[in-house]
Amino acid sequence: MSFNLEQDLEAWRVAGLYRRRQTLDSPQGPEIMINGQHGLAFCSNDYLGLANHPDVIASFRQATDHYGLGGGASPLVVGHSRVHHRLEDELAEFTSRERALLFANGYMANLGVITALLGKQDGVFHDRLNHASLLDAGRLSGARFQRYLHNDVDNLDHRLQKTPARRKLIVTDGVFSMDGDVAPVKALSALAGQHRAWLMVDDAHGFGFLGATGGGVAEACGLDQQQLPVLVGTLGKAFGTYGAFVAGSDALIETLIQFARTYIYTTSLPPAVASATLTSLRLLREQHWRREHL
Structure with missing residues (x-):
């Protein structure tokens, strides 16, 4: 062979x-x-220049002196440190959600969320230009997989009207990385409400610069937790560090802790990365505060 x-x-x-x-x-x-x-460099994801910011680097060094380098274990064993917990709390506050949960990276966050929420009786509806991690997660979930035309709410509505699925999850990028256009999240949220579906937005490229405080498309469009139940963001772009998070209700986060295999069966982020990200978040907030008040 x-x-x-x-x-x-x-x-x-x-x-x-x-x-x-x-x-x-x-x-x-x-x-x-x-x-x-x-x-x-016109191709970097380091949108705000924080990857090489001296304060971010200093936070990483100080946390390494205290915690060491590696996370050491899965978050459900002994890999969830105080600094991880603090970052989750601050990301929840930043996104105006009840809770947030850290993942090793954006790919694992998207795989973990979709496969934890959906099964064979369910339906997942993807924008045709979604990131590969979202598409892969939809296929691996076992749910009936459909792709609607790019940013075409009418085409999605037509598909939702026909589905017999138990649970229905609409999935889209917030800002599409290749084209740079923004998803019509307000219209998608309204449509999800009509069809008793959930909306999931991967806003990897929106956090940091969209919205009054850099909160991404959810903030820019005024969508609260009920209107946008599953919000995903990455830390390796505007935040300049590494990793990802999911923000939403307490029930959503507890469901992911119990059933998201990409969270359960992997080592946590290095604590120093979480500490550096807290500094990135502080710098981001200060930047937007100065913009509003100076």
Whole structure:
């Protein structure tokens, strides 16, 4: 039996789809050193320049002195530190939700949420341009998987009218990373209410700059916890660190703690990353406060 890996790779090259990693030799910033050459970076997710902020770095160093480096265990064993807990509390406050839950990264957050909430009797409705992690989670959940036309509320409405699903989950990016357009979350929320569905928004690219305090599309559009029950954000973009979180009701967060396999069966974020993120959050709030008052 042969797997023909070389043949498949060559076909991938011929199709122009072969990916190559670039090697970075400098900190994140507007100017970087990559593959031995100086260049301007227009592709980084470090939207606010916090990945190399001295206060964020100092917080990481201080927390490492206290906690060490690794998380040490799953959050349900001995991997949930005081600084993790504090960050979850502050993210819940920041998003105006009852609770928040940290995940190792955005991919694992999306996989954990959708597979924990849905099963074979349920339906998941994806924007056609959703991130790969959302699409993969929908397929892995076992729920009936449907993709509606990009930002097309009428097309989604048509699909929701036909579904026999027990639970219905509408899933969308907040800001679409490739096109830069924003999902019509107000209309999606209203439609979810009409069909007794839940709305889930992955706002990885919206946090930090949309909304009066950087709270993303939920804040910009005035959607509370009832109107947008499942809110996902990442920490490796505007926050400049690493990881992800889910914010929502107490019942949602408890459900994820009990049933989200990507939360239960993995080591927690390094505590120093949580500490650095708390500093990023403080800097973000200060920046928006100055903008409003100066």
